[in-house]
Amino acid sequence: MCQTKAQFVETVNKLLHCQKGAISKSEIKAMVTYLGEVTQVFTDTDMNDSPKTQTACGVAISPVQAAKCFEETIRTQMFAQGVANAIADKLKVEIKPVRILYAGTGPYATLLLPLLAASTEQLNVEITLLDIHQENITAVEALIAHFGLESYQIELVHGDATQWRPNREQQFDIIISETMTALLKREPQVFIFKHLVQYLRSDGVLIPEQVSLKTWLTPQSKQSKGDLLIGEFFCLDRERAQALNRGDDTCFCAELIIPDGDWAEHVVKLTTDIQVYRDLSLHEGDCSLNIAFAFSPYDAVLTANQAIVFKYVQPDSPDFSVIFPKPEWKQTNFKLPQPSDTGALGLVQIKRSFQRAYLIKRGERAATSEQEWQAELYLYDALSLNSREVIGKMYELERFTDFEKWLSEQVTPLDNVTINAINYQCLAKITDAGT
Structure with a gap:
């Protein structure tokens, strides 16, 4: 358990410098416990007692749920290292302060405040911390005071990151937002970047740099060969965010052609790959952001050389509409057995x-x-x-x-x-x- 500030800082330094997966769940849990004691936002709180906020562009998860994201070891490690490396790279080439906007901080400002707390010297940075929940703003204020970070120029803003505008003409060197789920569903990551990218300098960095959604054909039998990539159906990066900001939403629609062949023993799988910063990345199996989704074979009958159509729709909860080609069914008079019919094992269905x-x-x-x-x-x-x-x-x-x-x-x-x-x-x- 991180019982002291010195122990917490020691673990932060390990988190920022160890190889992927080399920090333990118990060490991360100890950090979360420590931050909970400072902020009084605990991850074991009933999430019904910590309400989410519905925006026009997706759900802003509750403070408790945001705090729980810290507990995903590899996710926290890759994002924290990515932010640290991006700041270090900017400090090497910038004479003036590096301006950072962190949208959707949660109660711990996980990707920034621990880095500042562990730094042996004051970094030449100016920081804007933006969150939609006042509870998170209050918690972050407590952490700034606890770690003695008042000497930094830090602006705390209570607001919706999909709508917020700075009070003065301002451009940022780094914009950070980790407000997503797998396949960019439900949460407003896409629309936060769409809006905030207008405040990014021409040589600025978005973190994550890229979120790539891909479609695969996956064999249902373990004896078959591995997954076959059909292609990428959506990518969120600086270029697409800028296009969306200009009103060009063509990236929200895509078609991928099912390859020639017999795919009767395959299912369609969708994956989320995240390039946090340069070579720091997250892939299938690393964390909840990379959970793959496989369609039921009954929902996705695969017709070779036909298109699967993807469209990102934005109701209150963004999601992809996926339309498979209509199969050319053969006529059959065969009648399926009833669900109650059994075989030698005596099991229904x-x-x-x-x-x-x-x-x-x-x-x-x-x-x-x-x-x-x-x-x-x-x-x-x-x-x-x-x-x-x-x-x-x-x-x-x-x-x-x-x-x-x-x-x-x-x-x-x-x-x-x-x-x-x-x-x-x-x-x-x-x-x-x-x-």
């Missing part, structure tokens, strides 16, 4: 799901309801199975008996009581679908 996969990979129409898909996921979870692996095996095998044989090898033997309980819950989830 499995026979129906297998037959649906069999039809789909032959280009025949076999739609499913959302309730049925959730029931299917419940079934896999109850059997402690990976849904992607199970569906991949459905597409791989031609006969239901072979599939059930494989399935029986993946699960521990089930007694009748357990089977009946699983079947009951599964069918109950389908009831509302009217199947």
Whole structure:
């Protein structure tokens, strides 16, 4: 636990200089605990007691939720190092103070104040800290006083970063904002950069420098080869932010062509790659910002040489609309088994799901309801199975008996009581679908 200011500073220095992933979760947690004691904003607080704020461009998460972001070890490390390196690079070439705007500070101003607290000399910087929650502004004020940073020229602003304008003509060398989730959903990162980029100097730096959203074809079977990149469907960087600020929103729409081939055993996966600063980056598996999203094979039937259409829509909660090509369904008179039909294992839904996969990979129409898909996921979870692996095996095998044989090898033997309980819950989830 970081019980003293000296211990906290020591951990900050390690955070800023160690290799990716070399700082432990316990060390990060100790830093969070220390900052919580200073600000009285604790990460173990019930998030219902710390309200978010809805803006016209997305959700500004609550102070507690913002504080919890610090606990993501690699995320905090890469962003903190990126900011530190960007400042150091600017200080090497700038005679005048380096002007920094940090939008969406949260209660800890995670990416800046710990760096200032750990610095052995006063950095030649002028800082504007901007946040929409007064609770965060108050917490940051407490940290500035606690670490004795009053000698710095720091302006604290309570405001919406998508609307804020400086009181005087002002250009910044570095603009920082980490107000996003994976795939740039829900939070206003895009619209903050769209607005604030007008206040960035011609040689200024946005942090993160780039957020790249990509589309992949992913095999459902572990025996198949790795992911195949279709392409990038959106990128947020300085150039796109400037275009958006000028009113050019063409980057909000994209089309990617599904490659030639048979993709019946693949699903579409969307990923988020973040270049924080230069070679400091975050990729799939590093943190919650890099969580990949895979479409159900029932929602995304892949037609070679046809386009997937992406459009970034901005209701109160920004998100991408993804439209897959309409498949040219073959006509079939085959009737799917009922959800209650069972095979040798005595489990419901499995026979129906297998037959649906069999039809789909032959280009025949076999739609499913959302309730049925959730029931299917419940079934896999109850059997402690990976849904992607199970569906991949459905597409791989031609006969239901072979599939059930494989399935029986993946699960521990089930007694009748357990089977009946699983079947009951599964069918109950389908009831509302009217199947």
